[in-house]
Amino acid sequence: MRARVCMVVYSYYPKDARVRREAEALAKHGYDVTVICLREAHEKRNEVVNGVKVFRLPMQTAREGKKLRYIYQYSMFFLLAFWALSVMHMRHRYRIVHTHSLPDFIVFTAILPKLTGAKVILDLHEAMPEIYLAKMHAKPGGALHRTMLFLENISANFADAVITVSDYIKKIFVSRGMEEKKITVIWNVPDINEFVEPTWKDTKKIVFAGNLNEYQDFDTVLDGMCGLEGVELHVYGDGILLPHIKKKVEELKLGEKVFLHGWVSQKVVHEKMLEHAIVILPFVDNEITRMAVGNKVFEATVLGRPIVAPELPALQELFGDALYYYKPGSPASFVQAIERVFMEREKACICVRKAQERMKERKISWLENEKKLLALYNPANT
Numbered sequence: 001m002r003a004r005v006c007m008v009v010y011s012y013y014p015k016d017a018r019v020r021r022e023a024e025a026l027a028k029h030g031y032d033v034t035v036i037c038l039r040e041a042h043e044k045r046n047e048v049v050n051g052v053k054v055f056r057l058p059m060q061t062a063r064e065g066k067k068l069r070y071i072y073q074y075s076m077f078f079l080l081a082f083w084a085l086s087v088m089h090m091r092h093r094y095r096i097v098h099t100h101s102l103p104d105f106i107v108f109t110a111i112l113p114k115l116t117g118a119k120v121i122l123d124l125h126e127a128m129p130e131i132y133l134a135k136m137h138a139k140p141g142g143a144l145h146r147t148m149l150f151l152e153n154i155s156a157n158f159a160d161a162v163i164t165v166s167d168y169i170k171k172i173f174v175s176r177g178m179e180e181k182k183i184t185v186i187w188n189v190p191d192i193n194e195f196v197e198p199t200w201k202d203t204k205k206i207v208f209a210g211n212l213n214e215y216q217d218f219d220t221v222l223d224g225m226c227g228l229e230g231v232e233l234h235v236y237g238d239g240i241l242l243p244h245i246k247k248k249v250e251e252l253k254l255g256e257k258v259f260l261h262g263w264v265s266q267k268v269v270h271e272k273m274l275e276h277a278i279v280i281l282p283f284v285d286n287e288i289t290r291m292a293v294g295n296k297v298f299e300a301t302v303l304g305r306p307i308v309a310p311e312l313p314a315l316q317e318l319f320g321d322a323l324y325y326y327k328p329g330s331p332a333s334f335v336q337a338i339e340r341v342f343m344e345r346e347k348a349c350i351c352v353r354k355a356q357e358r359m360k361e362r363k364i365s366w367l368e369n370e371k372k373l374l375a376l377y378n379p380a381n382t
Contacts, residue, residue: 021366165293
């Protein structure tokens with residue numbers, strides 16, 4: 001009989017690429033995987049997606065709002081997921097429950113499975129205290145910030161194993177008292193295991209592909225586009241920032257230079273990256289982006305594309321001089337970085353090879369991720 005696994009995630013499935021990759025990898029290796037998640041209006045309550053059973057709760061989320069809005073949404077999801085998981089566990093007896101933050105305390109939906117012998121994994125996609133500081137523009141040390149640190153600590157202690165997304169964030173968790181040997185790093189990398197040889201694409205088109213959320217600084221990018229002659233920006237993605245971007249494109253009269261294509265599949269994202277000269281990663285500078293390495297930086301590197309990104313500690317620590325950097329919030333610096341890539345075509349390809357070597361040295365690939373995930377799930381460890 002196949003080992004039964006249940007994942008719990010405050011997100012949509014299969015739209016959440018990290019959860020999808022992990023769930024499908026486990027299903028491919030013989031696990032019976034169920035995902036409990038949110039439900040968009042057009043989605044079915046129950047279905048099987050690429051061998052993964054999906055059970056959707058009657059709830060959607062808004063990715064912006066005030067503190068009380070977040071508290072309400074997280075609390076409602078926790079209660080619904082706790083009930084669903086408890087009932088489903090009584091029927092199916094899951095061997096492993098894999099919870100994905102945010103929020104960190106989602107791990108406590110697995111109280112009943114843990115009491116009856118299941119292994120509980122907490123997958124920390126992000127650092128909740130820093131998310132709070134960034135979203136609420138709060139200062140460290142306040143009551144809610146201390147509460148987030150407390151929740152992070154007790155959630156990690158409750159779990160049998162913790163997963164996070166980078167060595168940089170792992171160091172931060174350890175510095176806050178989390179047990180180092182309990183933490184496994186599974187990077188946010190695409191499930192592409194062959195690096196594409198970097199070659200220059202003879203076009204003046206640059207591309208962004210991803211979620212248009214509050215972590216993206218398109219004000220700087222669009223102001224910069226006013227000063228870039230003959231350069232087109234193509235944006236693939238949607239999110240809460242899209243109405244603001246559309247409005248600013250109209251205000252700056254950039255309709256013939258900036259093209260908004262909406263959401264496309266992961267396959268199309270990779271095709272579009274390969275068609276453009278430069279991939280841009282326009283993060284804002286805040287508490288969470290300083291410690292994060294977005295999955296798009298890995299996708300662009302694997303696909304052999306030069307990257308322009310802001311000077312942020314986690315990116316610089318991992319990739320060094322293999323990326324082209326600009327000062328966060330500076331349109332002039334952004335323009336200079338883009339122009340440098342176009343002027344230094346051969347060097348740009350050398351930089352991409354350097355970035356690929358950095359990934360190889362750190363064993364950052366989906367194949368390595370899969371090995372680490374399966375090691376956590378091995379029956380000998382459960």
